[in-house]
Amino acid sequence: MAEIALKSLAHSYLATPGSPEDYAIREMTHVWQQGGAYALLGPSGCGKSTLLNIISGLLEPSSGEVLFDGQVVNALSPEHRNIAQVFQFPVVYDTMTVYDNLAFPLRNVGTSEDKVHERVLEVADVLELTPQLKRKAKNLSADEKQKVSMGRGLVRDDVSAILFDEPLTVIDPQLKWKLRRKLKEIHQRFNITMVYVTHDQLEASTFADKIAVMYEGQVVQFGTPRELFERPAHTFVGYFIGSPGMNLFDVRARDGEIVAGDTIIPLGRGIYDAVAKASSNNVKLGVRPEFVEVHVAPVEGGIEVTVDDIQDLGTYSILSLHLGDIALKARIDEDSPTPHNNAFIRFPDDRIGLYVDEFRVEIDHE
Ligand code: ADP
Ligand code: MG
DSSP states (O other): OOOEEEEEEEEOSSSSOOSGGGOSEEEEEEEEOTTOEEEEEOOTTSSHHHHHHHHHTSSOOSEEEEEETTEEOTTSOHHHHTEEEEOSSOOOOTTSBHHHHHHHHHHHTTOOHHHHHHHHHHHHHHTTOGGGTTSBGGGSOHHHHHHHHHHHHHSOSSOSEEEEESTTTTSOHHHHHHHHHHHHHHHHHHOOEEEEEESOHHHHHHHOSEEEEEETTEEEEEEOHHHHHHSOSBHHHHHHSSSSOOEEEEOEEETTEEEETTEEEOOOHHHHHHHHTOSSSOEEEEEOGGGOEEESSOOTTOEEEEEEEEEEOSSEEEEEEEETTEEEEEEEETTSOOOOSEEEEEOOGGGOEEEETTEEEOOOOO
């Protein structure tokens, strides 16, 4: 078990990278603490697999260091890093039985057969593979093969960390849910550092205590699911987390008011001051649909908007609104009065995020 630190790490698949876009991993410094259950969440192509492969040693980074418990491991092979990695698609030995597949990583490091037997049975039990133990891996379904693959990752309890790269992709949805809970259970039982890669926010938040959100080769936020929801550090996190994502729209300061398009947005002094002194023209406000206050009649400080659509989702509805040219979403619960052609909305000051060049800027509310 180890703490994993990445120090000024960067990677490009090109021989002579120039611009930041040439990097699959842009320079990052990041620490995964020992024993943590982490998710690495981001869209396809953002660099998740590249990062995992650098940690496990399958890939050598262009620059920077990987440290396990403070020791630089850049020069160590994957075996010597003592890491288990589970991939998106099953890696099993077809001609071996399930039992021998699970036993393999243990026998490989000279574990006694008593201990092998004990661990194989334990892991098979957790993954519900006991009935298959004597079968040859080639006769298994895709689901079962992937479970064997996961079992091979989980069978050793002396590894520095276990890395999962979208391991449930080929698993059917019902089993997915169950396996995710099992992984969490296993984490709690063995206290091994686990990094779980996924592009699915639900999967990330059910498994992990802390989530690193990756975007264009950078970790743009590292926080609890709640922090990602309440205080997205980057517009991408606002947009990517939540369903629907955060409303984000361009604003500027004009004659003592904040305006979006031609509409004045009534907000407190602290937000105005921050907008006015922003050092860029790329200034956005962000507010989650859950925090948009919706009224059916005019209210003090309310902004009139048109209602384009109402999607009734049972206990709540999602409203599609227009404020000038700006499209917004708002979420109201079933007991709230439902607006028709127009509505009046307010943005609570303490639920608004200010983003300058896409990164969140703290506001002094006074
Ligand atoms: P993710 O796992 O988040 O989908 P990857 O780490 O696989 O992302 O890819 C990050 C970027 O690096 C992508 O632009 C991808 O096309 C590129 N890439 C990945 N593997 C290679 C490779 N072996 N050679 C060249 N480019 C690669
Ligand atoms: Mg990948």
